[in-house]
Amino acid sequence: MDRIVAAQVFVTIAERGSLSAAAEVLDMSRAMVTRYLAEMESWSGARLFHRTTRRINLTAAGDATLIRCREMLALAEQMPVVGDAGAEEPRGILRIACSQSLAQASLAAAVTAYLRRYRHAAIDLRIDNKAANLVEERIDLAIRITNQLDPGVIARPLGSCPSIVCAAPAYLKMHGIPKHAEDLALHNCLTYTYFGKSLWYFERAGATISVPVGGNLSANESVVLLQAAVEGAGITMQPIFSAAPLIADGRLVALLAQDKPQTLGIHGLYTSRRHKPAILSTMLDFLVSWFEKPVN
Incomplete structure (x- = not known):
C-alpha cells in the first residue's frame, strides 16, 4: 500500500479522534481507513492507538510515529510533481469484480475495448455473483446491478439495466x-x-x-x-x-x-474518491459511455 497515503490516514485519525471522522474528512470508506491503520501498525511494529468504545488515544509508539509521519508528509508536499504530461495515462492492473451474466453479456467486450485504447493498462476480472468485499479481497472496482446500495458506500452510477x-x-x-x-x-x-x-x-x-x-x-x-x-x-x-x-x-x-x-441501476463501487489512480478514473468514465449504448 502507499505509505504516504497511510501516513496521511494515520495523522488524520490522530487529529480527528476516530476512524469514522477520518474517513469522512478523507472521503474514504471506514473499511479502507481501518486497512491503512492496520498497515501502519504492521510497518511500525507497534500498536499506535489505545481503543475504547468512545475514543481512541495515541500510545507512546503512536506519539513517536505521529511526529515522523508529519515530517514525511511535509517533505512529500515539497517534492516537485514530475511527469504531469503522462499522469493521465492509465497504467498497472485494475481488479474488477462483477457477476457472470454482466461479464459475459457486456463487460468482457467493454474491457477489451478499453484495453485497446489504453495499451499500458491490464484488467483482472473476478467473476462472482456474491457482493465482493473490496478491502479484504483487494478489489479496485466492483460493478453491481441494484437499486439498494448499502448506506455510506462510494458508488458512481454507470448506467441503467432494464x-x-x-x-x-x-x-x-x-x-x-x-x-x-x-x-x-x-x-x-x-x-x-x-x-x-x-x-x-x-x-x-x-x-x-x-x-x-x-x-x-x-x-x-x-x-x-x-x-x-x-x-x-x-x-x-x-x-x-x-x-x-x-x-x-x-x-x-x-x-x-x-x-x-x-429498471435497476448499474453502479461502480470503490473505496475512495480522493485517491483514485488514473486506471480507475478512466475505466469509470469509459463504462459510463459504454453503458449509454443501446442494447441491440
Whole structure:
C-alpha cells in the first residue's frame, strides 16, 4: 500500500479522534481507513492507538510515529510533481469484480475495448455473483446491478439495466401466456436463490406493483436461470442485455407488454474518491459511455 497515503490516514485519525471522522474528512470508506491503520501498525511494529468504545488515544509508539509521519508528509508536499504530461495515462492492473451474466453479456467486450485504447493498462476480472468485499479481497472496482446500495458506500452510477420477463414457446404452449403481472403468481417462475421468496416489481400507469413469485427451480446466477428458461423450465426475469438475443432468434418470447419490470441501476463501487489512480478514473468514465449504448 502507499505509505504516504497511510501516513496521511494515520495523522488524520490522530487529529480527528476516530476512524469514522477520518474517513469522512478523507472521503474514504471506514473499511479502507481501518486497512491503512492496520498497515501502519504492521510497518511500525507497534500498536499506535489505545481503543475504547468512545475514543481512541495515541500510545507512546503512536506519539513517536505521529511526529515522523508529519515530517514525511511535509517533505512529500515539497517534492516537485514530475511527469504531469503522462499522469493521465492509465497504467498497472485494475481488479474488477462483477457477476457472470454482466461479464459475459457486456463487460468482457467493454474491457477489451478499453484495453485497446489504453495499451499500458491490464484488467483482472473476478467473476462472482456474491457482493465482493473490496478491502479484504483487494478489489479496485466492483460493478453491481441494484437499486439498494448499502448506506455510506462510494458508488458512481454507470448506467441503467432494464429487465424483461420471458419464457420459451414450449412452456407457454403447455401452461398458457400470462396477460398481467399478477398472473405470474400462478406460473412456475425461476427465481434468484439469494432472495428466497421473490417479489418481482413492475411499473404500470405510473404506479409500482409487486408480485410474489416462486417455482421449482432457483439459482444464484441469472445465466443458469436464462438457460433453464430456454429449455422450457419456466418464466424468468432477465436483464435485456442477456435476453434480447434469445428473443430475437425465437428461443424466448417477451411477455407482459403492459407491465414494465422495474429498471435497476448499474453502479461502480470503490473505496475512495480522493485517491483514485488514473486506471480507475478512466475505466469509470469509459463504462459510463459504454453503458449509454443501446442494447441491440
